[in-house]
Amino acid sequence: MAVVRRLPKYQRYLSELIKNGVQKISSRELSQKIGFTASQIRQDLNNFGDFGQQGYGYNVNELYKEINNILGLKRTYKIVIIGAGNIGQAIANYTNFEKLGFKLCALFDINPKLIGLKIRDIEIMDIDKLGPFIKQNSIDICVICTPSSQAQKNADIVSESGVKAIWNFAPRDLDVPDYVLVENVHLSESLLTLTYRMNEPELLKNNVMFDRKNL
Amino acid sequence: MAVVRRLPKYQRYLSELIKNGVQKISSRELSQKIGFTASQIRQDLNNFGDFGQQGYGYNVNELYKEINNILGLKRTYKIVIIGAGNIGQAIANYTNFEKLGFKLCALFDINPKLIGLKIRDIEIMDIDKLGPFIKQNSIDICVICTPSSQAQKNADIVSESGVKAIWNFAPRDLDVPDYVLVENVHLSESLLTLTYRMNEPELLKNNVMFDRKNL
Numbered sequence: 480m481a482v483v484r485r486l487p488k489y490q491r492y493l494s495e496l497i498k499n500g501v502q503k504i505s506s507r508e509l510s511q512k513i514g515f516t517a518s519q520i521r522q523d524l525n526n527f528g529d530f531g532q533q534g535y536g537y538n539v540n541e542l543y544k545e546i547n548n549i550l551g552l553k554r555t556y557k558i559v560i561i562g563a564g565n566i567g568q569a570i571a572n573y574t575n576f577e578k579l580g581f582k583l584c585a586l587f588d589i590n591p592k593l594i595g596l597k598i599r600d601i602e603i604m605d606i607d608k609l610g611p612f613i614k615q616n617s618i619d620i621c622v623i624c625t626p627s628s629q630a631q632k633n634a635d636i637v638s639e640s641g642v643k644a645i646w647n648f649a650p651r652d653l654d655v656p657d658y659v660l661v662e663n664v665h666l667s668e669s670l671l672t673l674t675y676r677m678n679e680p681e682l683l684k685n686n687v688m689f690d691r692k693n694l
Numbered sequence: 695m696a697v698v699r700r701l702p703k704y705q706r707y708l709s710e711l712i713k714n715g716v717q718k719i720s721s722r723e724l725s726q727k728i729g730f731t732a733s734q735i736r737q738d739l740n741n742f743g744d745f746g747q748q749g750y751g752y753n754v755n756e757l758y759k760e761i762n763n764i765l766g767l768k769r770t771y772k773i774v775i776i777g778a779g780n781i782g783q784a785i786a787n788y789t790n791f792e793k794l795g796f797k798l799c800a801l802f803d804i805n806p807k808l809i810g811l812k813i814r815d816i817e818i819m820d821i822d823k824l825g826p827f828i829k830q831n832s833i834d835i836c837v838i839c840t841p842s843s844q845a846q847k848n849a850d851i852v853s854e855s856g857v858k859a860i861w862n863f864a865p866r867d868l869d870v871p872d873y874v875l876v877e878n879v880h881l882s883e884s885l886l887t888l889t890y891r892m893n894e895p896e897l898l899k900n901n902v903m904f905d906r907k908n909l
Contacts, residue, residue: 483890486890487880487882487887487890488880488883490886491866514867549890550886551892552886552889556889565785566784569783570881572780573881575865575882619892620888620889646885651706660888662885662888664881664884665703666788666879667702669877670794671765672698672699672702672877673861673877674765674766674767675701675702675764675766676875677834678766
């Protein structure tokens with residue numbers, strides 16, 4: 480797993496430590512909580528600066544602040560959700576993202592019955608207005624929650640409108656220009672990973688093809 | 695990325711090929727679609743049996759059937775959803791899982807206003823009934839969609855009731871006995887991976903810390 484996958488996990492654990500009033504933590508203690516090895520932790524955190532002192536531990540607040548910076552959380556992000564179905568609505572209703580600095584500006588859908596409705600005071604708009612809305616409001620991230628069949632078409636509109644990042648929940652891969660980043664959440668694939676592991680032959684299980692705790 | 699992460703993606707692409715009436719495909723053609731290298735594909739698929747002939751390609755139907763077997767899709771799975779909030783309801787409404795063989799048997803919640811309501815004819819039950827329900831109905835997989843603060847308590851009940859697999863959407867890691875498998879979907883971590891990449895210094899970008907296409 481690349482460091483880019485571990486950093487958000489450090490962020491989450493450090494925010495919990497801060498909530499619990501912890502000010503210092505050693506790589507060994509952090510290792511016990513987070514499940515990465517202490518040497519992995521030292522190596523990761525050394526990549527980004529000097530936050531620890533030998534035999535003294537990491538300054539939790541400083542480390543948290545710096546990891547937030549590295550994760551790009553110094554600023555806020557304007558997002559829109561494309562597809563106001565089950566997953567789109569669930570994400571719109573999930574207020575934790577707002578606390579991290581993600582501001583939902585609109586939802587878009589193709590269904591006339593949904594257009595004009597509001598979720599947490601945020602309007603569901605006609606998908607025809609997506610391109611102009613993105614440009615006028617300098618949207619940073621588009622969350623694609625449409626059915627598979629509509630996803631590429633919307634990714635094209637999003638890319639042409641100058642958005643640099645897509646968070647994709649549609650169960651297909653997207654073809655986008657090089658300047659657009661895509662992060663996929665393929666729920667079916669996640670679920671099938673679980674059934675694979677449930678049915679894994681004992682031989683493979685003992686062979687430890689992957690680290691079970693850190694998947 | 696371990697083979698366990700690539701298999702569900704093969705499954706998805708092969709199901710599309712079948713829909714489109716494709717009967718044979720070479721590792722090179724599959725590589726162009728799926729984004730893994732042809733040699734990676736040959737290596738992966740050789741792990742599981744002999745599905746291709748040199749210069750002839752893979753038999754799409756046979757390969758699809760075998761990958762479904764390996765992923766444990768020969769059988770059906772009884773699941774319950776714990777936490778009937780936004781994410782829990784979205785998953786309950788997502789009928790694609792049913793097509794793959796996952797049968798939703800009940801939802802559980804702590805909120806008296808939700809208990810007794812139905813989603814697609816499936817009842818939301820009192821969380822107090824979770825343990826007995828799991829045992830009486832031989833539930834295979836529990837989907838945890840509760841807030842972080844309730845997740846461990848429910849994971850304990852689930853584990854004690856003999857369930858072998860948890861699909862966890864709560865934003866925390868779970869402490870479970872060795873015989874229980876956990877697959878996490880940490881949405882915030884996925885989103886922060888995206889903002890990290892949006893803010894990644896050019897130096898790191900050129901260094902290619904990870905394969906952008908296959909994240």
